[in-house]
Amino acid sequence: MNYRHSFHAGNFADVFKHIFITRILLYLCLKETPFRVIDTHAGEGFYDLNCEEANRTSEWRQGIGRLSDFKDIDKSLFSLIQHYLLCVGIDEKNQSLDHYPGSPMIASRLMRRQDRAIYCELHPEASSQLRRRFAHDRRIKTFQIDGYIGLGAFIPPKERRGLVLIDPPFEQKDEITTLLSSFLLAYRKWPTGVYVIWYPIKTPDFDRKLRAEFFNNNISRTLRLSMNIGGQADGLKNTGLLIVNPPFTLEDEARALLPSLTRLLAQGEDASYQIDWVVREGVIEG
Numbered sequence: 001m002n003y004r005h006s007f008h009a010g011n012f013a014d015v016f017k018h019i020f021i022t023r024i025l026l027y028l029c030l031k032e033t034p035f036r037v038i039d040t041h042a043g044e045g046f047y048d049l050n051c052e053e054a055n056r057t058s059e060w061r062q063g064i065g066r067l068s069d070f071k072d073i074d075k076s077l078f079s080l081i082q083h084y085l086l087c088v089g090i091d092e093k094n095q096s097l098d099h100y101p102g103s104p105m106i107a108s109r110l111m112r113r114q115d116r117a118i119y120c121e122l123h124p125e126a127s128s129q130l131r132r133r134f135a136h137d138r139r140i141k142t143f144q145i146d147g148y149i150g151l152g153a154f155i156p157p158k159e160r161r162g163l164v165l166i167d168p169p170f171e172q173k174d175e176i177t178t179l180l181s182s183f184l185l186a187y188r189k190w191p192t193g194v195y196v197i198w199y200p201i202k203t204p205d206f207d208r209k210l211r212a213e214f215f216n217n218n219i220s221r222t223l224r225l226s227m228n229i230g231g232q233a234d235g236l237k238n239t240g241l242l243i244v245n246p247p248f249t250l251e252d253e254a255r256a257l258l259p260s261l262t263r264l265l266a267q268g269e270d271a272s273y274q275i276d277w278v279v280r281e282g283v284i285e286g
């Protein structure tokens, strides 16, 4: 396990993923009844943007760094990302950024007293930082286990409402096979949960394979969102989210925010985004 998220925290892929996670959690908060968050690959939870790893890549400067000044953000985008910016700690008065919250911290900042979360992280160091970070939050349990084992063990949650984030580092060659088989087992046990699967789009083949698997497995409503920042630089440019059982409002929100968010994060003229349904109301989209 070589991957450390501290090299990448706050980059464009984090911003893209965390904005949609925030929208989903805000939707879950509309009802008083409790929900559960299960984060299978949680990371450390909170990242120092001045640490050596972050300095070495500076990826965050082209991600959250571009959202740190409100005057660069147009009004319609702002209304949809203001809660996310608050979770990150950016407000009108304090626009200097020195830390970035990971998905566990963002979720904990939006959860209410009645909500619960389970965070799994396998890397010993990341996991002990995660444990320390949330040791005093009684709503949250952290586990140093394989996230796919956690997925099998913790689903379905007793609340029967909630969000599962599956966000592996894609270090393993067969990651997608493991991810899909674990997801399908979880989905069969809990078909009404909201599942968010993050993935890098490295080749069109990979994207097609993932979508084909969803087609073939009778998954219900699945929205796919992707963002390609374009440009010449090497490294990750194109990422996607598969969102199973998305809130009914999410497609419209994505249509409202992705054009300006993509412009804001673009590295080249060829930046683009996509919004499409893999499966819509049980009907497979061709």
Ligand SMILES: C[S@@+](CC[C@H](N)C(=O)[O-])C[C@H]1O[C@@H](n2cnc3c(N)ncnc32)[C@H](O)[C@@H]1O
Pocket (backbone or CB within 6 Å): 001, 003, 004, 005, 017, 039, 040, 041, 042, 043, 044, 045, 101, 102, 103, 104, 120, 121, 122, 123, 126, 145, 146, 147, 148, 167, 168, 169
């Ligand atoms: C992309 S990062 C997670 C980022 C986090 N979800 C966020 O959005 O802030 C992936 C994490 O998965 C951890 N990891 C790798 N393999 C794992 C496994 N099999 N089970 C649980 N965690 C794993 C890595 O150590 C890394 O911290």
